[in-house]
Amino acid sequence: MTDVLLPDEVWEGVEPGTEALVDQWLVREGERVNAGQTLAKVVLVKANLEVTAPADGVLERILVPAEGTFPKGRPIATLRET
Amino acid sequence: MSAALGAIAVHAASVQQELEWINLVLREPVLQPAVRVWNYAAPEVVLGCSGEADGAMLERASAAGVRLSKRPTGGGAVLAGPWLLGASVVLPARHPFFVTGLAQSYRWFGCAHAAWLQSIGIAARAVAAAQAPRVPTLSWACFARLSHWEVEAGGAKIVGLAQCRRRNGIIFSSAVLVGAPPWEILCGVLGEPLDDAAVLARRTTSCAQLLARPQPAGTLASSLLLRLAGELSLSH
Numbered sequence: 364m365t366d367v368l369l370p371d372e373v374w375e376g377v378e379p380g381t382e383a384l385v386d387q388w389l390v391r392e393g394e395r396v397n398a399g400q401t402l403a404k405v406v407l408v409k410a411n412l413e414v415t416a417p418a419d420g421v422l423e424r425i426l427v428p429a430e431g432t433f434p435k436g437r438p439i440a441t442l443r444e445t
Numbered sequence: 446m447s448a449a450l451g452a453i454a455v456h457a458a459s460v461q462q463e464l465e466w467i468n469l470v471l472r473e474p475v476l477q478p479a480v481r482v483w484n485y486a487a488p489e490v491v492l493g494c495s496g497e498a499d500g501a502m503l504e505r506a507s508a509a510g511v512r513l514s515k516r517p518t519g520g521g522a523v524l525a526g527p528w529l530l531g532a533s534v535v536l537p538a539r540h541p542f543f544v545t546g547l548a549q550s551y552r553w554f555g556c557a558h559a560a561w562l563q564s565i566g567i568a569a570r571a572v573a574a575a576q577a578p579r580v581p582t583l584s585w586a587c588f589a590r591l592s593h594w595e596v597e598a599g600g601a602k603i604v605g606l607a608q609c610r611r612r613n614g615i616i617f618s619s620a621v622l623v624g625a626p627p628w629e630i631l632c633g634v635l636g637e638p639l640d641d642a643a644v645l646a647r648r649t650t651s652c653a654q655l656l657a658r659p660q661p662a663g664t665l666a667s668s669l670l671l672r673l674a675g676e677l678s679l680s681h
Contacts, residue, residue: 375545377548409518
């Protein structure tokens with residue numbers, strides 16, 4: 364199982380304790396995805412960002428639903444690589 | 446991006462036209478930077494990408510005669526109108542100005558706005574660290590607090606910044622207060638306490654308030670456009 368994350372580099376300089384917001388999921392659990400495919404849009408520090416699939420696979424589980432928030436380092440979904 | 450779209454321009458426009466331009470340029474990979482500066486003729490409430498307009502908000506906007514839009518960038522709500530200039534800078538995904546870390550990514554954009562304001566006689570500065578919200582209940586409003594590299598003058602916010610990163614390119618957006626907005630319209634449409642309008646008025650300032658000799662919005666738009674184009678080494 365592979366974690367789907369907002370890369371740590373994006374969080375550089377952001378105040379500790381700040382959380383990002385999942386704006387929108389573009390795929391559903393169980394859907395097949397390709398490496399680099401946009402899975403979700405998230406908002407952090409007034410920026411709207413794409414979270415992409417780290418590998419080919421199936422989106423196993425969404426851990427942070429739309430409108431949910433998450434801190435640095437927390438996966439927002441898991442991917443079963445194929 | 447097609448060369449026919451032009452590298453730089455000032456537009457008298459609605460927010461809808463601005464959003465259509467952004468959608469158009471991000472439809473294909475951005476190959477070269479482009480800048481637009483927008484003058485807004487009529488009042489419009491613009492929600493950040495995570496803002497949602499419910500039925501009651503739409504009714505209040507309609508009753509106030511104000512259009513309601515949603516932009517692709519993050520942040521709180523903005524009241525566009527003749528008191529505001531908008532700027533949009535589109536960059537290729539691998540442009541040298543692109544910095545992965547979000548906080549620092551705004552630095553060039555905020556400093557360019559501060560330098561432009563200084564050039565027209567306003568003692569402005571871009572603020573590196575985000576300001577903790579002094580009034581948490583005002584988090585719905587873009588101009589209630591300073592985020593990374595946003596611009597203040599005399600201790601009050603004058604420029605708000607936001608961005609949208611897509612695989613085809615990056616959009617940096619700014620909102621510059623050239624006059625004092627009727628904040629009560631924004632509070633009313635959002636369904637927030639009208640007392641917040643006075644707080645927003647205290648937390649913000651504008652070119653009209655700070656310039657000894659006020660300049661027309663069109664003149665300010667042209668000089669902002671040239672400043673941003675100069676940063677990116679663009680020409681007509």
